Amino acid sequence: MVSYKDIAGIAKVSTTTVSHVINETRFVGPETRKRVREAMEQLNYTQPNLLAKSLLTGRSNTIGLVISDIRNPFYPEVIQGIEEIAQKEGYNLFLNNTNYGKEVAIRSIKALAGRRIDGIIIAASQIDNKLIREIFDIGVNIVLVDWEEKNIGMDNLYFNYKPGIKEVVDYLVSLGHRDFLFISGPLGIDTSNIRLSCFKESVEKHQDKMISYKIIEGTLRIGNGKKIGKEILGLKKMPTAIVCSNDITAIGIMNELISNNIKIPEDVSITGLDNIRLSELVNPPLTTIELDRYKIGQTAIEFLLNRIEDKDIKVQSKVFNTKMIKRKSVAKARK
Amino acid sequence: MVSYKDIAGIAKVSTTTVSHVINETRFVGPETRKRVREAMEQLNYTQPNLLAKSLLTGRSNTIGLVISDIRNPFYPEVIQGIEEIAQKEGYNLFLNNTNYGKEVAIRSIKALAGRRIDGIIIAASQIDNKLIREIFDIGVNIVLVDWEEKNIGMDNLYFNYKPGIKEVVDYLVSLGHRDFLFISGPLGIDTSNIRLSCFKESVEKHQDKMISYKIIEGTLRIGNGKKIGKEILGLKKMPTAIVCSNDITAIGIMNELISNNIKIPEDVSITGLDNIRLSELVNPPLTTIELDRYKIGQTAIEFLLNRIEDKDIKVQSKVFNTKMIKRKSVAKARK
DNA sequence: ATGAAAGCGCTAACAT
DNA sequence: ATGTTAGCGCTTTCAT
Numbered sequence: 001m002v003s004y005k006d007i008a009g010i011a012k013v014s015t016t017t018v019s020h021v022i023n024e025t026r027f028v029g030p031e032t033r034k035r036v037r038e039a040m041e042q043l044n045y046t047q048p049n050l051l052a053k054s055l056l057t058g059r060s061n062t063i064g065l066v067i068s069d070i071r072n073p074f075y076p077e078v079i080q081g082i083e084e085i086a087q088k089e090g091y092n093l094f095l096n097n098t099n100y101g102k103e104v105a106i107r108s109i110k111a112l113a114g115r116r117i118d119g120i121i122i123a124a125s126q127i128d129n130k131l132i133r134e135i136f137d138i139g140v141n142i143v144l145v146d147w148e149e150k151n152i153g154m155d156n157l158y159f160n161y162k163p164g165i166k167e168v169v170d171y172l173v174s175l176g177h178r179d180f181l182f183i184s185g186p187l188g189i190d191t192s193n194i195r196l197s198c199f200k201e202s203v204e205k206h207q208d209k210m211i212s213y214k215i216i217e218g219t220l221r222i223g224n225g226k227k228i229g230k231e232i233l234g235l236k237k238m239p240t241a242i243v244c245s246n247d248i249t250a251i252g253i254m255n256e257l258i259s260n261n262i263k264i265p266e267d268v269s270i271t272g273l274d275n276i277r278l279s280e281l282v283n284p285p286l287t288t289i290e291l292d293r294y295k296i297g298q299t300a301i302e303f304l305l306n307r308i309e310d311k312d313i314k315v316q317s318k319v320f321n322t323k324m325i326k327r328k329s330v331a332k333a334r335k
Numbered sequence: 336m337v338s339y340k341d342i343a344g345i346a347k348v349s350t351t352t353v354s355h356v357i358n359e360t361r362f363v364g365p366e367t368r369k370r371v372r373e374a375m376e377q378l379n380y381t382q383p384n385l386l387a388k389s390l391l392t393g394r395s396n397t398i399g400l401v402i403s404d405i406r407n408p409f410y411p412e413v414i415q416g417i418e419e420i421a422q423k424e425g426y427n428l429f430l431n432n433t434n435y436g437k438e439v440a441i442r443s444i445k446a447l448a449g450r451r452i453d454g455i456i457i458a459a460s461q462i463d464n465k466l467i468r469e470i471f472d473i474g475v476n477i478v479l480v481d482w483e484e485k486n487i488g489m490d491n492l493y494f495n496y497k498p499g500i501k502e503v504v505d506y507l508v509s510l511g512h513r514d515f516l517f518i519s520g521p522l523g524i525d526t527s528n529i530r531l532s533c534f535k536e537s538v539e540k541h542q543d544k545m546i547s548y549k550i551i552e553g554t555l556r557i558g559n560g561k562k563i564g565k566e567i568l569g570l571k572k573m574p575t576a577i578v579c580s581n582d583i584t585a586i587g588i589m590n591e592l593i594s595n596n597i598k599i600p601e602d603v604s605i606t607g608l609d610n611i612r613l614s615e616l617v618n619p620p621l622t623t624i625e626l627d628r629y630k631i632g633q634t635a636i637e638f639l640l641n642r643i644e645d646k647d648i649k650v651q652s653k654v655f656n657t658k659m660i661k662r663k664s665v666a667k668a669r670k
Numbered sequence: 671a672t673g674a675a676a677g678c679g680c681t682a683a684c685a686t
Numbered sequence: 687a688t689g690t691t692a693g694c695g696c697t698t699t700c701a702t
Contacts, residue, residue, distance in 0.1 A: 001393075001474065014689045019681060021687060028450050032680050038700045048450030048468045052389040052679035058336075062446060070414060070430075078407045083432065087439060092446040097418065106424060111397060112425040115450070134381045139336065222612050255616055266507075277557050283618075284623030320584035337693050349673045354697060364671060455671045655698035 002043045007298065009040035022048060041320040052115060056198040062092045063304060064112035068124035070097045071222065072292065073248060078123060078145065081297025089305060098124050104304050106131055113140045121145060125190055141307045143300050143316075144253070146191065155316040157296050161273075162198045163290035164322030165243075169202035171324060172241045173209065176333035177269065180213035181239040183222040183249055184226060191218075194275070195245050199252045214239065218249050226254015233260055240268060247272035247279045247288055254282065254329065263264040265331035275325055284328035296320050336626070337378045347376035350352035351620060386605060389451060392534055399426045400458050401440065403459035406557065408583060409610040409628065413480065416632025424640060433459050438506060439514075442468055448475045454639045456480060460525055476642045478635050489649040490638045492631050496608075497533045499657030500578075501625035503606050506535035506659060508544065508577045511668035513603065515548035516574040518563060518584055520555040527555075529607070530580050547573065553584050554663065560587015568595055574596035575603060575668040582607035582614045582623055589617065589638045591662065619663035 004015040005027050011018070013032055014180035020026045022035040039329070040046075054060045064080060081093070086093045094117070105127045112120050119141035122132070129152070136142050136154060144156035179299035182199050185192030194216070203211055217227065220222050225244075229252060232238070250272035253307070254264055264270055264284060271290035272279055279286040303316045339350040345352070348367055349424065355361045356371040363371070374383075387394045400417060402410050412429070421428045429452070429655040431443035440462045447455050454476035457467070466485070471477050471489060481492035507515070517534050520527030531550070538546055553559050553572035560579075564587060567573070579585035586608035588597055597621060599605055607614055638651045 001679085005679080015680075016682080016689060016691095020688090023681090025681090027687070032688080042473055047445060047448050047473050049390070049451060049679050051386045051447075051451055052694085054694095055384070055386040055390060055679085055696090056681050058694080070405065072410045079405060079432065084436065087436075090444055093431070094446075095432060096428070097414065097430060099418065101422075107427055110382060111385070111429075114382050116384060116386055119692090137379055138382050223616070238639070252616060255618055258618060274550060278613075281558075281561060281587060283590055283593060310678075336695085340695080350696080351673060351698080352671090355672090356696090360697090362671070367672080384695050387678085388697075389678095390680090390695085391697050393678080 001049075002045050003049070004283060006043055006145075007036060007039045007045060009077055010042060011035040033097050033104075035183065052101045058116065060115065060117050061090060062094060062115075063301070064096060064108075064117050066096045066112070066118040066122045066124050066127070067097060067119065068098045068100050068105075068126065070095075072220070073278070073309070074246070074274055074291075077293035078162040078297035078300075081294040081299075082087075082121060082301045085298060085301045085305070095121050100124075100126065102126065102128070109135060112300055116140065119143065121300050121304055122147070123300070127210070131314075139189050139311075143304045145296060145300050148261070153315055155307060157300055157303070157318045158239040159291050159296070160319050160321050161195050161289075162201070162322075164273070165195065165213050166205075166323055167324040168243060168289060169199065170285070171271060171326075172271070172330065173206050173211070175269070175331065177241040178209065178211050178333065179239045179241070180211065181232065181235075181242045182213055182215045183218045183242065183244040183246045183253070184215055185218060187217055192245060193283075196325075199243060218245065218292070220238065220249060223250050223252065225254075227252075228259075229253040229256025232257065234263075235261070235271065238262075238268060242268060244268040244272050247274040247276045247286060250286055250288070251278065251282050254286070266282055266331050267334055269330040271330060271332070278325065287327045287330040288325050289333040290325050304320050336384075337380050338384070338645070339380055342371060342374045343376060343464075343563065344378060346370040359550075367461050383637070392603040393451065394416045395450065395452050396425060397429060397450075397452050398636070399429045399431060399443075399452050399455040399569075401431045401433060401443055401447070401455065401457045401459050401462070403433045403435050403440075403461065404556075405430075407555070408613070409581070409609055409626075410458070412628035413632035413635075416629040416634075417636045418455060420633060420636045420640070424474070433462075435459075437463070438462065443468060448473065449662040451475065453643050454478070454641060456635050458635070458649050461523075461559060474646075476639060477644070478639045480631060480635050488650055490642060492635055492638070492653045492655065494631070495654050495656050496530050497536075499608070499626075499659055500530065500533040501540075502659040503578060503624060504534065504541075507545070507578070507606070507665065508541050510536050510604070512576040513546050513668065514543060514572070514574045514576070515546065516567065516570075516577045517548055517590070518553045518577065518579040518639045519550055520553060520580045522552055527580060534578060542650065553580065555581050555584060557583050558587065560584040560589075564591025567592065568597075572595075573603060576665075577605045578604060579605065579607050582609040582621060584616055585621055585623070585664075586613065589621070599607075602669055604665040604668070606665060615662065621661050622662045622665040624657050625660050626657055627655055 098105040113135040123145035275290040423573040433440040448470040458480035610625040
């Protein structure tokens with residue numbers, strides 16, 4: 001491994017000068033500069049050791065992003081929002097995928113924090129709060145995205161699912177729907193529970209209207225919609241409206257029902273949540289709930305950069321509201 | 336920033352002992368061990384500085400993966416294949432997304448290599464060969480996935496698109512199709528050109544049959560299918576078979592055509608390439624070409640781990656063949 | 671059973 | 687215009 005010392009030796013200068021030539025951080029006589037450059041060439045020196053540099057300066061120009069499922073269409077826009085600003089500001093982004101694994105998450109975060117990265121954006125719930133606290137305590141900047149617990153004294157951003165879900169329920173009720181099926185996410189995950197309770201709450205505001213609902217627990221993953229679709233086909237009584245916790249599930253269910261000659265929205269109305277790109281490309285286009293994921297990503301990195309710039313600013317927090325996007329998968333309840 | 340020195344000071348031991356207590360690398364008397372542990376607790380020391388450690392040992396237990404588009408459904412399985420083995424072997428994985436950007440790619444790779452990561456898997460074409468060579472020369476292990484150039488003296492894996500595409504063309508021809516439309520990827524990208532020439536070659540094997548084809552250049556990205564679909568609707572003469580360079584595009588086109596009352600496969604047959612999960616969930620399920628992405632990912636990391644273990648083994652290379660998956664989006668050519 | 675000391679590759683304050 | 691020197695936080699050899 002060739003280092004400044006080797007270059008300095010050949011060019012007959014000090015390592016200081018080598019450093020200044022490479023980083024262009026102070027004037028170096030043209031003659032000397034030339035010698036250094038030649039020595040570098042001769043030794044094939046191209047990539048300075050960033051470990052040494054970071055160790056010394058305490059800066060890495062790198063930020064980490066921890067997500068729980070790279071296949072989840074929830075993330076791409078979040079990532080894009082983060083990337084664009086990171087790139088513009090000259091930061092490198094290391095992505096870590098936990099695959100919903102607690103162990104992996106811990107290892108990822110430790111690996112990131114252990115490298116004294118400038119900051120970490122955590123957009124994967126289900127991570128040990130104690131660990132987060134530890135990392136935070138060693139001075140690594142952290143921003144939490146869509147995090148379950150508020151008021152933990154760290155920068156955080158999250159979605160308020162209530163308005164979007166309420167809008168959807170109200171809309172369905174206004175179209176005469178009284179018989180609902182709600183497809184939840186895994187009930188171990190906090191955001192799943194939050195979505196479920198928003199749904200319940202919204203429905204219960206219509207107590208006077210004799211509404212009944214049933215809940216099926218899903219995984220939120222691709223492929224699960226088809227499975228749940230089959231389950232629905234086996235139900236004694238087909239609901240008039242199916243409210244899903246994410247678009248992927250809604251689309252899967254829709255396809256399965258359509259394949260079995262159920263007409264959407266004439267026979268059954270169905271709604272999603274996420275407003276992924278695909279949701280407007282399917283047939284019929286899906287009525288869903290929009291989350292401004294791009295914006296939450298952008299804001300997350302802005303928060304982080306603020307924090308990197310000045311550790312002592314006060315805690316930054318922001319809520320993003322959600323709203324219904326009307327498309328074609330909802331109609332009046334069948335008689 | 337608290338370090339071994341601080342702990343050593345409080346515990347009245349040397350930094351050597353601190354190191355051995357933390358890493359359990361040699362016997363330390365129970366009394367001493369206790370004192371060290373207490374000092375750590377007192378100082379809230381939890382995360383050793385991996386920069387220092389890596390700098391000294393030359394090992395990081397981390398590998399980097401560079402991809403060009405996180406939203407491209409080509410990647411998830413590749414990543415999964417890599418992740419599973421990485422995790423099992425105790426490696427941490429840093430993902431870098433280049434967004435097809437040359438600058439970003441360079442920065443990413445430098446960031447990875449500069450940290451003297453144990454190895455890098457590059458699954459993003461369009462990266463400067465000179466840079467790759469540089470990184471390779473500083474001794475960072477590299478594995479190339481689906482790389483355009485062969486015989487560059489580095490470990491590499493790639494897909495042979497020929498058999499799959501030939502199978503599809505032959506199948507379509509056998510069903511009476513004579514009027515083709517091929518949707519290519521961006522013709523700046525090598526894998527796009529390769530797919531295109533495989534198509535041309537396969538068609539030209541049927542010279543005797545008066546086959547005509549037209550080519551439209553697409554982006555391979557989600558959303559582009561719809562746009563191309565509209566373009567197709569405006570064509571003077573609708574082809575009988577549409578062969579697409581990826582599934583996402585095929586699905587988008589299919590939806591657009593169906594929305595305009597064109598029946599698939601009765602009016603037009605359509606095929607994809609990638610065999611993404613979604614391709615069997617759409618209506619009709621898409622006939623496509625399978626790439627064993629999971630396997631290529633697995634093999635990539637196996638290659639890399641071999642290389643990390645022993646730098647001097649000979650170049651590893653592997654080709655993965657492709658094959659057609661028959662589903663419902665293809666039928667006899669309309670009269 | 672424990673410690674002293676050297677050093678990984680780099681930067682930056684201070685000196686000349 | 688260039689060099690000396692100390693040191694970032696850790697590991698490891700060699701001593702005792």
